[in-house]
Amino acid sequence: MKPSKETIPQLFEAALSGQRRSLGKLLTLIERGGEIADTVAGLAHQKAGSTHVIGITGAPGSGKSTLTGRLIELFSQAGHNTAVLAVDPSSPLTGGAILGDRIRMDDLTDENSFIRSMATRGHSGGLALAVPAAIQLFDAVGYKPVIIETVGVGQVEVDVAGAADTTVVVVTPGMGDAVQANKAGLLELADIFVVNKSDRPGANDARRDLDLMLDLGHISGLEEKTGYRPPIIMANSLEGTGSLEIIEAIENHANHLKSTGSIKVRQEQRTLMEIQNRVELLIGAAAKEVLATEFGQAKIDAVLDRTTSPAEAAKSIMNSLLND
């Protein structure tokens, strides 16, 4: 971004009035982190709180972006302005990234939608702050719904999926058998399952395995606790089949969240996570500072000499932070 002459409140006002370029710039500021990002996030937070956040996640190549494109198209036809945050990994070696999600969506988007690609930039902590802030910014500006799209691997992605009201997990035929489907992880987070590329062999097996997994959740009592059984939708995003059913399922889930009051619980959990992430980052930064002092070096040396354990050293550094 070119160094801007406009102040942050000016950019924010312009974004509120519908100026896309200003919104683009604010998103850049959020991505960069630091004090300025906090200011932007603070302004957004005051006006946010009414959008529905949809997380779309699944393995690379499962058709998430194409599906997202379809959903944008349908939401737009229904008169909604959709914003998409497409998160893709940065190279751990160079920090660079190729963000190619837009090419699957471009044909289906119009001036009512806004797509932003975001690289993970190698620091999960930063992303954990940037994603909620970007969602709130979209929310404040009036985009409803907001879609976050991530590759469903790793802790970061699970966290990001946790930032959504409705999490859609996209699987494809050939993902593995029922045992795989029962492993803990992303599948547990799903509010809606989509078996994409359903024209391929094995699509019905994938559906059956997921169904079986959900049955076990029924037996184990999980389903009773939530009062909700995730639907499994067969789709072919390339052709657009199944997209309407997915929208319906999202609406059903949103209604379920509202009628049971779990939307409040989710929002509270999300808020708690956001504050906790921020506190952890602040403590982490403060701890780094202490470690760089003589006191910190003495602790490092003591651990190297084996006169103190790493855990003891960490505790005394924490105590010094608390007594500051």
Add this chain to the structure above:
Amino acid sequence: MSGQQYRVILAKLGLDGHDRGIKVVARILRDAGMEVIYLGLRQTTGSIIAAAEEEDADAIGLSMHNAGHLTLGPKMTAALNDAGLDIPLIIGGIVPDEDVEELLKSGVAAVLGPGASAEEVVLTVRDTISARDET
């Protein structure tokens, strides 16, 4: 990583299916630590402008292998001007030497030919962005 992470849009404008070169350039820029927003084939000036605004791009790279550069290059710079976007446009691909001057005159920031090395590509992108930031 510094606060300044360059974000570059790469696209092919109009009817031109030769996308080997643009894929190589995308990889070169990624490996130089930049974030490449890859738009791919059959873009319009409008779709590129929309992407540039939403992605807050620092530069736009157009790959041209259909001899349309003298028509499409100036069209793109005009579209950027009309939109009030101060984002440098770099054209790469098959551009005869005698056409380079005309493209630069129309507001294209730099032209990279088929002989450009990876270093040259990266330097050109970095230089055009920092030149813009200083204005």
